[in-house]
Amino acid sequence: MKNTWRFGELEFQYVREVLDSGFGSSTSGSMNTRFEAAFAEKVGAKYAVTFNSGTSTLHAALDAVGVGPGDEVITTPLTVISNFDVILAQNAVPVFADIQRDTFNIDPDAVRKAITKKTKAIMPVSLYGVPCDLDAFDEIADEHGIAVVHDAAQAHMAKYKGRPIAEWAAITSYSLENSKHITTGDGGIIVTNDAGHAAKCRKFGSLGYAALKAQDGRIRNNKLIFQDPNYKRHDAYGCNYRMPEVAAALGLAQTERMDFFIKIRREIAAMYEEAVSTCDYLIPQAIPSHSESVYWCYTVSMERDDISWYDFRDKYIECGGDGIYAAWALLYDETICASGEWKRRAPAYYRDVVFDRAKFPIANEVQPKLMQFVNNYGSTDEALPKVEAMKRAIRELDKSCRRA
Numbered sequence: 029m030k031n032t033w034r035f036g037e038l039e040f041q042y043v044r045e046v047l048d049s050g051f052g053s054s055t056s057g058s059m060n061t062r063f064e065a066a067f068a069e070k071v072g073a074k075y076a077v078t079f080n081s082g083t084s085t086l087h088a089a090l091d092a093v094g095v096g097p098g099d100e101v102i103t104t105p106l107t108v109i110s111n112f113d114v115i116l117a118q119n120a121v122p123v124f125a126d127i128q129r130d131t132f133n134i135d136p137d138a139v140r141k142a143i144t145k146k147t148k149a150i151m152p153v154s155l156y157g158v159p160c161d162l163d164a165f166d167e168i169a170d171e172h173g174i175a176v177v178h179d180a181a182q183a184h185m186a187k188y189k190g191r192p193i194a195e196w197a198a199i200t201s202y203s204l205e206n207s208k209h210i211t212t213g214d215g216g217i218i219v220t221n222d223a224g225h226a227a228k229c230r231k232f233g234s235l236g237y238a239a240l241k242a243q244d245g246r247i248r249n250n251k252l253i254f255q256d257p258n259y260k261r262h263d264a265y266g267c268n269y270r271m272p273e274v275a276a277a278l279g280l281a282q283t284e285r286m287d288f289f290i291k292i293r294r295e296i297a298a299m300y301e302e303a304v305s306t307c308d309y310l311i312p313q314a315i316p317s318h319s320e321s322v323y324w325c326y327t328v329s330m331e332r333d334d335i336s337w338y339d340f341r342d343k344y345i346e347c348g349g350d351g352i353y354a355a356w357a358l359l360y361d362e363t364i365c366a367s368g369e370w371k372r373r374a375p376a377y378y379r380d381v382v383f384d385r386a387k388f389p390i391a392n393e394v395q396p397k398l399m400q401f402v403n404n405y406g407s408t409d410e411a412l413p414k415v416e417a418m419k420r421a422i423r424e425l426d427k428s429c430r431r432a
């Protein structure tokens with residue numbers, strides 16, 4: 029089997045339990061419930077609700093905090109398209125705020141300036157595993173009576189001011205897609221300390237079944253009532269974003285092994301850190317002293333004019349490194365945005381909206397310089413040749429530049 033470090037006996041054991049149980053769905057089985065309870069406890073929250081992606085989680089969360097047509101949601105332009113799409117899915121208006129130069133996370137001062145009477149929610153992202161400034165966002169939200177939906181897709185088990193990140197924000201969302209700290213292949217999970225938010229998220233992700241509760245995804249608790257011809261099943265709008273039981277089995281096993289996954293990402297990040305420590309132009313993403321990153325990847329900003337991003341990438345590969353990931357294009361530069369195609373979703377709300385690039389000078393400057401080094405290897409031994417490749421690339425480029 030490939031990836032033996034990633035999936036082991038525990039995953040097989042729980043998957044077998046699902047198959048042996050007669051193979052129900054999340055509305056009848058118990059594996060989603062077990063995974064939710066374990067995950068909530070692990071990340072320090074009261075309630076958890078599983079989903080089929082870390083995008084559907086965000087969609088449900090926005091709905092749960094009351095984001096609707098014409099409402100504005102403030103988010104970062106340096107993130108995955110999911111954040112933009114879920115705002116559109118609610119016919120709400122995406123509003124961008126610039127990022128911080130050192131952490132690459134959305135800047136609370138820029139968020140403050142972007143607030144209007146129409147703002148309904150802030151959706152900050154803890155980019156690459158570094159917690160965004162959660163205190164500041166909760167403070168802004170309290171001041172304006174709006175909600176924070178924290179996208180922690182890449183930040184499982186990160187800490188902010190010594191505490192689990194899940195203690196901030198109305199709802200915290202995680203992705204379980206295959207590159208994430210723990211994975212179900214595709215999947216997502218939200219956590220919250222508010223029973224009302226949990227119940228709303230669950231209903232939104234499971235067709236609005238009236239029987240659903242904050243901690244219970246089952247819908248046929250009383251078969252006689254459920255099969256009564258007069259029984260009305262649905263009391264809310266919902267999509268079908270449920271997680272299959274087999275995926276939840278993987279999620280439960282991965283949650284129990286989460287400390288191991290976080291530990292190796294941290295160890296590999298420390299190796300990269302050592303490799304760039306003597307290099308004055310690969311500047312690592314800043315981690316505020318009160319925060320603990322979980323290093324979804326190891327990210328640096330390439331701060332040298334005489335060597336291009338491509339030169340470094342090519343040299344790194346030549347030296348035996350894996351491909352370096354570039355940051356996503358800034359959302360307002362993505363074709364769907366720049367072309368105006370997105371406005372077709374709800375022309376009445378979007379007609380007059382303009383994304384003025386000039387308002388985001390830091391994001392514009394930072395995004396083309398970012399290099400994300402892979403660190404989801406199974407061990408430090410596996411990562412070692414890649415870190416050595418990084419050191420060699422730095423040495424060789426230095427030499428060739430001195431010669432030139």
Ligand SMILES: Cc1ncc(COP(=O)(O)O)c(C=O)c1O
Nearest residue numbers: 081082083108110181203204205
């Ligand atoms: C910051 C961020 N938000 C949201 C998502 C969406 O998660 P998913 O791919 O599970 O839908 C991702 C995944 O790439 C992500 O990195």
